[in-house]
Amino acid sequence: MARSSHIGAGYTVGPVIGAASAYRRPVRRPLTAAFAATLALGTLAACGGGDTDAPKVAENKISAGQVPDYYPADYADLIEAARKEGGKLTVYSNLGDENMAPIVRDFKKKYDFIKTVSVNELDSDELFQKTLSENAAGSSPADVLISSAATAWSDFSAREDTVLEYKSPELKELGESAELLPSVYSLSQDPMTIAYNTSLMETPPTTLTDFAKIVTGDEAKYKNKVTVRDPEGSFGFTVTRALTEGNPEAWKDLEKILPLTRPETSSGTQLEKIVAGEYTAGFLISASPAYPVVEDSAGLVKIVFPKDGTVVLPRGMGIAAEAPHPATSKLFMDFALSEEGQRAVAEGGLASYRDGVKGEGLHTYQEVVDAVGEENIIHVEYEAVSKDDSEAWLERFDGLRK
Numbered sequence: 170m171a172r173s174s175h176i177g178a179g180y181t182v183g184p185v186i187g188a189a190s191a192y193r194r195p196v197r198r199p200l201t202a203a204f205a206a207t208l209a210l211g212t213l214a215a216c217g218g219g220d221t222d223a224p225k226v227a228e229n230k231i232s233a234g235q236v237p238d239y240y241p242a243d244y245a246d247l248i249e250a251a252r253k254e255g256g257k258l259t260v261y262s263n264l265g266d267e268n269m270a271p272i273v274r275d276f277k278k279k280y281d282f283i284k285t286v287s288v289n290e291l292d293s294d295e296l297f298q299k300t301l302s303e304n305a306a307g308s309s310p311a312d313v314l315i316s317s318a319a320t321a322w323s324d325f326s327a328r329e330d331t332v333l334e335y336k337s338p339e340l341k342e343l344g345e346s347a348e349l350l351p352s353v354y355s356l357s358q359d360p361m362t363i364a365y366n367t368s369l370m371e372t373p374p375t376t377l378t379d380f381a382k383i384v385t386g387d388e389a390k391y392k393n394k395v396t397v398r399d400p401e402g403s404f405g406f407t408v409t410r411a412l413t414e415g416n417p418e419a420w421k422d423l424e425k426i427l428p429l430t431r432p433e434t435s436s437g438t439q440l441e442k443i444v445a446g447e448y449t450a451g452f453l454i455s456a457s458p459a460y461p462v463v464e465d466s467a468g469l470v471k472i473v474f475p476k477d478g479t480v481v482l483p484r485g486m487g488i489a490a491e492a493p494h495p496a497t498s499k500l501f502m503d504f505a506l507s508e509e510g511q512r513a514v515a516e517g518g519l520a521s522y523r524d525g526v527k528g529e530g531l532h533t534y535q536e537v538v539d540a541v542g543e544e545n546i547i548h549v550e551y552e553a554v555s556k557d558d559s560e561a562w563l564e565r566f567d568g569l570r571k
Contacts, residue, residue, distance in 0.1 A: 229512050232279075234279070248500065257283075258313065262288055262313075262316070263290070263291060263292060271516040287310075293316045293402075294316075300325075301331075309491060311489045313486065313492070319349075319407045319485065320406065322551055323551050326350045326351065334351070337502055337506055343355075354486050355522065356486040357522065359455055359456055360456045361482065362459055362473060363450065363472065364443055364452075364459055367470070370449050377426075377477055382425075384450075388429060395451060396431055396442065396448045397432050397451065397453065400563060406559070410559075411482070412478060413562075418477075419478060427566070428570065439451045444470055478545055478547050479540075480549065482549045483549065483551075520536070
């Protein structure tokens with residue numbers, strides 16, 4: 170079933186400067202008060218007094234101040250340069266505090282002179298626009314940029330003087346596919362899921378085709394009760410087109426599903442409304458914010474990786490060309506890609522893709538492989554596509570929603 174495609178757009182689908190392609194091969198955010206209350210009610214109704222404790226995660230053992238033998242001989246010079254930068258780092262990221270907390274915690278353990286890591290949580294596209302605007306006005310405090318907006322990354326990195334050129338020593342351990350664009354690396358490999366409210370959808374779907382049969386079996390019940398990610402945004406466009414390009418047969422399922430859907434602009438919103446029962450289910454929902462919802466819901470919400478094609482979206486990470494702390498930024502990137510760092514990535518609710526990362530409570534790319542098989546994974550690559558192609562795809566998609 171291995172297939173390839175070329176997809177993408179600009180910050181929003183329109184003038185397409187950069188994009189992503191899909192092929193088959195190998196967050197936890199704080200809950201709003203209303204969401205937490207709804208979730209608590211759902212948990213009480215679903216659990217019947219059972220044990221709802223999330224899996225315990227073993228302590229991440231950090232070799233403080235030590236780096237792997239395969240790092241360059243002069244890496245000590247980079248560490249010393251970082252020390253002279255004052256132990257500060259600023260990250261612009263589309264991840265929530267709970268996603269980033271283990272990474273920041275263990276980075277500070279690795280290098281005890283790192284005292285302040287400021288993480289600014291921004292929208293996937295917004296963080297690039299903010300960096301560009303700040304640089305145009307004089308300077309930006311951004312050191313490291315983290316975003317899963319493949320199309321926005323493609324546009325940003327194609328501009329001059331935006332991404333600092335850096336070849337991480339971890340690349341040879343991870344493989345060439347870990348470098349998504351020049352000097353832009355994959356922090357994690359996050360799968361897209363079907364999420365559903367078990368009190369409203371009793372039969373769990375195993376494939377997108379299953380899902381289509383379930384919702385069209387009772388259209389009155391599911392009309393406007395299914396959520397889809399809005400493809401007008403770069404995230405929604407990327408993952409949805411990846412699905413159809415990696416598995417063209419998915420168009421047949423979309424013909425049935427899309428007339429029943431309502432679009433949303435974030436996975437968090439989709440999950441909140443699935444918990445509340447406003448939606449019965451949704452598809453192409455990122456697993457990173459879904460994992461904690463599933464764990465906390467005591468069976469009210471579940472997710473599945475579709476066995477007829479699970480989209481996996483790499484989360485890009487790069488260093489801003491004008492980073493105020495370039496040496497510290499390089500240490501952070503290398504750490505995040507290392508085995509120690511990837512374990513922290515998994516602890517934060519993202520899917521680590523590094524061999525050797527495993528354990529109770531940790532989510533990994535291998536978990537998806539085990540569930541659906543390597544041949545049924547649709548990987549998204551960061552590549553450019555023409556404006557005409559993106560507009561033609563959107564026209565076809567939008568035609569099915571009406």
